[in-house]
Amino acid sequence: MRIKELAEATGVDVDTIRYYEKQGLLPEPARQDNGYRDYASTHLERLAFIRHCRALEMPLADIRRLLGALDAPGEPHPDVDRLVQEQIDKVRARLKSMRALEKQLLLLKASCGRCDDEGSDCGILKELVAAAHGEACACHAHLAH
Structure with a gap:
């Protein structure tokens, strides 16, 4: 799918998708013969994950760590619980x-x-x-x- 279709499917702005690519949060998509980006369902799933984390107001640095844990399912991830607890603490302070x-x-x-x-x-x-x-x-x- 093209970037516009990905944006519509996830509710994420095209410029934001490109930014996430530049930041390494989304893998670079394959290119079609005409040079257009060709996004796969894995991009859609990953972008939906990022969007949900952003809705929880997680900073991109934390999302990067969570994506790293997601990409290594067989390894232990003690950071995940700590990151979520830190986010809870921030929310409580704001409240x-x-x-x-x-x-x-x-x-x-x-x-x-x-x-x-x-x-x-x-x-x-x-x-x-x-x-x-x-x-x-x-x-x-x-x-x-």
Whole structure:
């Protein structure tokens, strides 16, 4: 199949497929007589694997290691479990950071009730301006603890 067909079958952009080839994540395909790349089902399977790993937000360096393990099925692969655990740890750290961000935004939102009737004394805007000037604001109150 041609690169456009591979892209459509996997949902991966043509430029991304070429990039993966340059990075050595996808083997170079055979060439047809007219010079067009001719991708096989193995390319489709490998690209689907890469796409799934990217959906799990794994970096390309880790995907390269996982592909190495996939290419050597009879050998032990202690790296695989470690790579997945590291990814879990990264996700948990991001979740923790996102919960802290949510708390900040909720505190900021709570300052909305301090607006006058015309909206000219908006609590949210005051808090954001104060924070921009390095002053303490309600949305960063948790940082003092």
